[in-house]
Amino acid sequence: MIDLDKIRAIDIHTHAEEPCGCHSDDGYDDLQSTMARYFGAPWQHPPTIPETAAHFRAQNIAAVIFPVDAERETGYRRYSNDEVIELVRENSDVLIPFASIDPWKGKMAVREARRLIEEHGIKGFKFHPTFQGFxxxxRMAYPFYELLAEHGCIGLFHTGQTGVGSGMRGGNGxxxxxxxxxxxxxxxxxxxDMKIIMAHPSFPWQEEALAVAQHKPNVYIDLSGWSPKYFPPILVRYCNSILRKKVLFGSDWPMITPERWLADFEKIDIKEEIRPDIIKNNAARLLGLM
Structure with a gap:
């Protein structure tokens, strides 16, 4: 269990990656290496879940971690939710599992999600509309959302431009x-009644994201995927004012390390009294940890 008194932050957005070499038949390693160059990631091979846990434990940071299932759209084999959950359970002092199921799987997706919620207590699901192609x-995704709303789960959605496929021929589709x-x-x-997190500064639709988050009580924004030094001024202004309880620290690990993100966050013009909510308390409340 996460001990809120002992951690300095909660990273709401980290990725579970399989060990390098698991994807020789479907091209996923090429996608990963291209993304690593795009982000300037500081690793040769994607970290495993135990390696991720060790890194976050050393940084005294808790993290929500998830795979991304985009098998239908991409042909890349998914990382099993059950395997992720098993590994996260072994590192539950710092990791909180979310799951990912491609909504195009229809009734199969709903059945799997229900099992993960009822048997494993999964609190949230990751969606990547660009990667999953929807x-x-x-309306094909609505039965899935109905299940999430029924159980008080969180839907975390990628928004804006993505490093996935950036620079690849045709953007990798x-x-x-x-x-x-x-x-x-x-x-x-x-x-x-479904909690929604819009992931990332939503370039080039930042103002649309701010409008939705301000207007809809059930919508939040995570700040992952960008170094804070690149945040547009209007995003910083909203973080300091009307969205101060609805913005969440996220790194996008392993592409960006949490310590790099937090160091850059210290250098931008955020009110001191608001910083603890953004890096820890807002996520703790949303996740039901406080």
Missing amino acids: YPND MRLKFSNPMYLDDVAVDFP
Whole structure:
């Protein structure tokens, strides 16, 4: 269990990666290495979950961690949710598991999600509209959302541009249009009891994301995927004011390390009294840890 008194921050956005070499038949290693160059990631091979836990433990930071299932759209084999959960359970002092199931799997997705919630207590699910190839307000995903709302689970959605496929031929088939945060406004209306996190500063749709988060009580923003030194001024202004209880620290590990993100966060113009909420307390409340 996470001891809130002992950790200095909660990272709401980290990725579970399989050991290098598991993807020789489907091209995923090429995708990973290209993303690592895009982000300037400080590793040769993606870290395993135990390695991730050790890193965060050394930094005294807790983290929400998840795989991303995009098998239908990409052909990349997914990292089993059950395997992730098992490894996270062994490191529950610093890691909190979310799951990922491609919503295109329909009834199969709902069945798996229900099992993970009821048998393993999963509190949230990661969606990546660009990687999975769907508009968040597509009605095919609504039975999945109904389950999340029923159980008080969180839906964490990638928004904005992505490093996935950036610089690859044709963007590796990834279509940016799916991740406009305005599509989540429909989801927030249709599922007002489902907590929604819009991941990342949502370039080039930052103002749309801020509008949705301000207007819909069930919508939050995580600040992962960007060094804070690149945050647009309007995002910093909203963090300091009307969204101060709705913005969350996230690194996007392993592409960005949490210590790098936090060091850069110290250098931007955020009010001192607001910083503890952004890096820890807002996430703790959302996750039901306090």
